[in-house]
Amino acid sequence: xxxxxxxxxxxxxxxxxxxxxxxxxxxxxxxxxxxxxxxxxxxxxxxxxxxxxxxxxxxxxxxxxxxxxxxxxxxxxxxxxxxxxxxxxxxxxxxxxxxxxxxxxxxxxxxxxxxxxxxxxxxxxxxxxxxxxxxxxxxxxxxxxxxxxxxxxxxxxxxxxxxxxxxxxxxxxxxxxxxxxxxxxxxxxxxxxxxxxxxxxxxxxxxxxxxxxxxxxxxxxxxxxxxxxxxxxxxxxxxxxxxxxxxxxxxxxxxxxxxxxxxxxxxxxxxxxxxxxxxxxxxxxxxxxxxxxxxxxxxxxxxxxxxxxxxxxxxxxxxxxxxxxxxxxxxxxxxxxxxxxxxxxxxxxxxxxxxxxxxxxxxxxxxxxxxxxxxxxxxxxxxxxxxxxxxxxxxxxxxxxxxxxxxxxxxxxxxxxxxxxxxxxxxxxxxxxxxxxxxxxxxxxxxxxxxxxxxxxxxxxxxxxxxxxxxxxxxxxxxxxxxxxxxxxxxxxxxxxxxxxxxxxxxxxxxxxxxxxxxxxxxxxxxxxxxxxxxxxxxxxxxxxxxxxxxxxxxxxxxxxxxxxxxxxxxxx
Amino acid sequence: xxxxxxxxxxxxxxxxxxxxxxxxxxxxxxxxxxxxxxxxxxxxxxxxxxxxxxxxxxxxxxxxxxxxxxxxxxxxxxxxxxxxxxxxxxxxxxxxxxxxxxxxxxxxxxxxxxxxxxxxxxxxxxx
Numbered sequence: 001x002x003x004x005x006x007x008x009x010x011x012x013x014x015x016x017x018x019x020x021x022x023x024x025x026x027x028x029x030x031x032x033x034x035x036x037x038x039x040x041x042x043x044x045x046x047x048x049x050x051x052x053x054x055x056x057x058x059x060x061x062x063x064x065x066x067x068x069x070x071x072x073x074x075x076x077x078x079x080x081x082x083x084x085x086x087x088x089x090x091x092x093x094x095x096x097x098x099x100x101x102x103x104x105x106x107x108x109x110x111x112x113x114x115x116x117x118x119x120x121x122x123x124x125x126x127x128x129x130x131x132x133x134x135x136x137x138x139x140x141x142x143x144x145x146x147x148x149x150x151x152x153x154x155x156x157x158x159x160x161x162x163x164x165x166x167x168x169x170x171x172x173x174x175x176x177x178x179x180x181x182x183x184x185x186x187x188x189x190x191x192x193x194x195x196x197x198x199x200x201x202x203x204x205x206x207x208x209x210x211x212x213x214x215x216x217x218x219x220x221x222x223x224x225x226x227x228x229x230x231x232x233x234x235x236x237x238x239x240x241x242x243x244x245x246x247x248x249x250x251x252x253x254x255x256x257x258x259x260x261x262x263x264x265x266x267x268x269x270x271x272x273x274x275x276x277x278x279x280x281x282x283x284x285x286x287x288x289x290x291x292x293x294x295x296x297x298x299x300x301x302x303x304x305x306x307x308x309x310x311x312x313x314x315x316x317x318x319x320x321x322x323x324x325x326x327x328x329x330x331x332x333x334x335x336x337x338x339x340x341x342x343x344x345x346x347x348x349x350x351x352x353x354x355x356x357x358x359x360x361x362x363x364x365x366x367x368x369x370x371x372x373x374x375x376x377x378x379x380x381x382x383x384x385x386x387x388x389x390x391x392x393x394x395x396x397x398x399x400x401x402x403x404x405x406x407x408x409x410x411x412x413x414x415x416x417x418x419x420x421x422x423x424x425x426x427x428x429x430x431x432x433x434x435x436x437x438x439x440x441x442x443x444x445x446x447x448x449x450x451x452x453x454x455x456x457x458x459x460x461x462x463x464x465x466x467x468x469x470x471x472x473x474x475x476x477x478x479x480x481x482x483x484x485x486x487x488x489x490x491x492x493x494x495x496x497x498x499x500x501x502x503x504x505x506x507x508x509x510x511x512x513x514x515x516x517x518x519x520x521x522x523x524x525x526x527x528x529x530x531x532x533x534x535x536x537x538x539x540x541x542x543x544x545x546x547x548x549x550x551x552x553x554x555x556x557x558x559x560x561x562x563x564x565x566x567x568x569x570x571x572x573x
Numbered sequence: 574x575x576x577x578x579x580x581x582x583x584x585x586x587x588x589x590x591x592x593x594x595x596x597x598x599x600x601x602x603x604x605x606x607x608x609x610x611x612x613x614x615x616x617x618x619x620x621x622x623x624x625x626x627x628x629x630x631x632x633x634x635x636x637x638x639x640x641x642x643x644x645x646x647x648x649x650x651x652x653x654x655x656x657x658x659x660x661x662x663x664x665x666x667x668x669x670x671x672x673x674x675x676x677x678x679x680x681x682x683x684x685x686x687x688x689x690x691x692x693x694x695x696x697x698x699x700x
Binding site: 103105106107112113114115116117118119120121122123125126128129130147150151 | 678692
């Protein structure tokens with residue numbers, strides 16, 4: 001008893017839901033559609049309402065074991081069967097297994113005369129019989145608004161519709177009712193008035209000749225749901241709704257490092273390479289070696305026995321393989337061993353959302369360690385900045401959630417810009433990226449060279465030095481560059497500078513030797529002079545000593561003489 | 574319409590309960606053979622709602638006034654034969670279908686608007 005009580009309270013917080021089975025929808029509605037209640041799906045012609053309704057019913061049968069009823073007002077059963085066979089739904093089989101019942105209700109106004117009061121009990125009986133036939137838990141009605149074209153008395157119709165929605169609720173079936181989009185309202189005849197719980201709109205827009213489908217949850221009573229417009233796709237296996245952004249940034253950050261395959265670049269990154277699961281942007285002008293870096297990176301990953309997925313928008317697989325061989329990167333063995341998979345397609349082949357869906361699907365199936373996209377700038381013709389950014393955000397988030405390292409190249413258009421300018425379009429994308437490497441053409445001295453630098457690497461100390469980027473048949477090399485009075489030196493100017501520095505050094509060595517020798521000789525001169533002075537001094541000393549001796553003896557003689565004189569004179573007496 | 578049973582057939586002014594589908598078909602066949610200009614009218618109802626009863630009364634009146642005795646009315650209660658709602662494409666009740674003479678005509682409502690019923694059934698007052 002107590003347990004039941006708590007269940008009921010928990011149930012009140014969020015209404016009970018059943019998974020729709022439509023990819024991505026259950027994610028943004030946090031569980032699916034309200035259980036045992038009708039939901040309204042509205043949209044213009046060709047926006048995928050019928051598919052939505054049918055997929056809801058069919059997935060219910062195949063994925064959740066819930067039998068279903070599909071009532072079509074517009075399409076004939078045979079047409080439905082044929083249309084959905086192409087989507088891989090075998091309706092005949094489900095009907096045979098008594099899991100699905102299809103019904104086509106025809107209403108032709110021209111045949112019908114209205115002669116007084118009536119109700120739609122026939123429809124209720126009919127639906128009831130269908131539900132009982134298979135014990136249906138799910139019901140789809142496509143499109144209920146066809147009734148409005150069949151019956152003139154709108155007052156009756158509206159009260160009957162209200163009754164229908166209540167009736168569906170009473171029957172406890174989870175229903176999807178589709179409606180035609182109106183000019184002012186969500187549906188042409190205001191069906192949303194009767195559906196209190198969940199209203200979803202579908203939209204089909206064409207921008208720059210490329211169609212984009214979008215899904216929007218207008219209301220979902222008693223439930224938290226994503227409020228954005230979500231792009232969705234209709235592919236060979238039904239609808240996939242793509243949440244533009246994951247709801248949260250909760251992916252785990254890896255502390256593992258992976259090498260880039262370019263040893264000098266690894267050194268510039270603190271001798272460790274990038275973090276696993278990083279998103280790395282390589283931008284640069286045409287012919288600066290973006291693809292080569294990507295290929296080298298992939299080669300290194302394959303050598304580590306990691307699977308790689310390479311999306312290329314510019315070249316065919318064989319062309320890229322051939323071109324990379326010319327710089328000593330042979331990817332062919334990896335393709336053969338199944339470690340590397342290419343997906344080469346023109347960006348304009350389909351819409352951004354379709355690209356994204358294909359990418360996510362392939363990543364999900366192949367489970368690579370590294371994903372490279374070459375180049376993302378080619379997506380711009382089929383979507384504006386915000387759309388491309390959204391798409392990449394979704395791709396990066398998805399990759400990160402699986403700890404997949406993402407490598408994205410981007411072509412810069414600004415050919416005349418100097419080596420340090422940054423493209424405005426890249427700014428939009430760069431904030432999504434953990435690391436940003438930049439390549440530039442540098443013109444000067446009648447030649448063109450490539451400059452390489454690291455703009456940012458999140459969470460890692462890295463070199464701030466500009467390097468010269470050299471592509472040779474031995475792969476990629478990064479060289480020091482010289483900065484002199486004439487600016488940064490590249491190519492032959494750098495080599496010339498290197499040469500002249502060597503000359504300088506030799507010259508300086510000679511000078512030092514010469515100075516040392518001079519000092520030595522001076523020292524010798526000085527020492528000679530000192531010896532001479534000493535000699536002279538010694539001579540003078542001797543002479544002086546003799547003279548001093550003569551003086552003393554003379555003094556003694558004089559004193560003696562004086563004494564003798566005194567004695568003779570008898571002085572002391 | 575004093576009895577509780579709405580599922581019945583009125584044959585040439587008389588009410589005959591329809592017992593089964595097959596039997597009804599047999600009768601229809603019989604009709605076609607016996608009288609080329611006979612009318613077969615089917616009234617679909619869902620239980621004995623006021624609208625069903627009104628429709629039946631109105632129909633009987635119109636038939637008596639305009640068709641004399643050359644008509645058959647079959648009343649089909651969808652509550653008893655829910656499958657027929659699907660088979661005969663019935664949504665609104667009451668629905669009146671003119672099976673014969675061809676072309677098939679469909680009228681909905683309780684048949685209280687006699688003018689419209691006459692237009693719908695292509696009936697002119699018998700002179």
